Amino acid sequence: MNFSASEENYIKSIYHLQPPDGVVTTNELAGELQTKPASVTDMLKKLKAKKLLHYERYQGFRLSSEGKKIALGIVRKHRLWEYFLVQKLQFGWDEVHEIAEQLEHINSKVLIDRLDSFLNFPRFDPHGDPIPDTNGKMEVTGHINLTNLEINHAAEVSAVGSQSTELLELLSHKNIGIGTKLEVKKKFNFDKSVEIKIKNLPAFTISGQLAQSLFVKPL
């Protein structure tokens, strides 16, 4: 079965909004998609008819297992393209979302699997979100992006957003690696930079871009 770009955007948004056990509401989804509740209701009927979601009117809705499978396919495409844009075409991680929003609707299984292979099967996108594999499986490590770590909570670096030599060079210069224990001391909203503290070293500041590339496991 094939879906329109519009259907895919709805499915993906429901996937992102859906809490582990709960349900998504019409207004939430309308807000997310910048559309009107009435339009959402129309689409819900269509997606229900296609068996992509469970929905009883006025009761909210959630993806069916088929719907979840479709969603993971779109998420896979979105994140792989983002990784491609950053890693191969020198885009900043803050410039890729809009373009990936278009590219995720290109319809070709072989294209996306070859892209995956060309990129060397990356497990995280430039924002640190895990990339589902060809079967829709993705890592469920407990790590979070450093930018989401709470202030003064100890954590350990567990992954980096990419394997680029530039990133790795910067990390080694700053003595940060997998296993490094650290705390966030302060977050600066102006430029998203973050002050961190590593034991036995004076506190220092890292750029928002670098923080985005670091994933930590709270201890």
Added chain:
Amino acid sequence: MNFSASEENYIKSIYHLQPPDGVVTTNELAGELQTKPASVTDMLKKLKAKKLLHYERYQGFRLSSEGKKIALGIVRKHRLWEYFLVQKLQFGWDEVHEIAEQLEHINSKVLIDRLDSFLNFPRFDPHGDPIPDTNGKMEVTGHINLTNLEINHAAEVSAVGSQSTELLELLSHKNIGIGTKLEVKKKFNFDKSVEIKIKNLPAFTISGQLAQSLFVKPL
């Protein structure tokens, strides 16, 4: 101004059908786009209103200079993506058209210019068609693909379809380079392979894939 995928497909097809001085007809375009003449007429009105073509009813139509500019932009995207698919993702030149047909509608100037740079500014796509540069200019060399050379007509190799080391390795092994004079002796439809004759050498056969990567100037 931004155009829908449908508008872009119409514009590109008119560009390809349009003879140097003549005009395109409704039925021709309907045939090319696998649609009905009535649908073509609808779109012609819209494109005329947007000043992308010159059109008087029952009289045929041709792109305006603005329309030509748009067309070249789409052709540029189509051919760059084809080159990417073949050169980076290991697709065969016969497998890329359909995917490029989708990718050509991705809307981002910076994306396509970065892709161009990433690919090292290729001048020909995998089918030997010239790739317009960022300003819509493309080479108008008189060369044609070797697969289109008439049998027993002398010609000189003038360009290759890509710069890949694999291609160049194969060419040097076969003693073919820019400037090599040759004739096509026979074309085999079964596997598209081609028998060629180079002076002072016995005739030999090259694969269809290799022939597709060779461009010659008839002498």
Added chain:
DNA sequence: AATATAATTTAGACAAACCTAAATTTTATT
């Protein structure tokens, strides 16, 4: 429990891009 408010759905329209069938215009043939 009654009523007010908020969320959701329905009804009815609209634009884009297509279609079929009928009407019109151009072109070819006698």
Added chain:
DNA sequence: AATAAAATTTAGGTTTGTCTAAATTATATT
């Protein structure tokens, strides 16, 4: 020049995805 054939356009629908305004249902407040 008249007529036949072909090409093109128009008229009137359909589907998809959107919208506004009104009606309905659920939730919150008195």
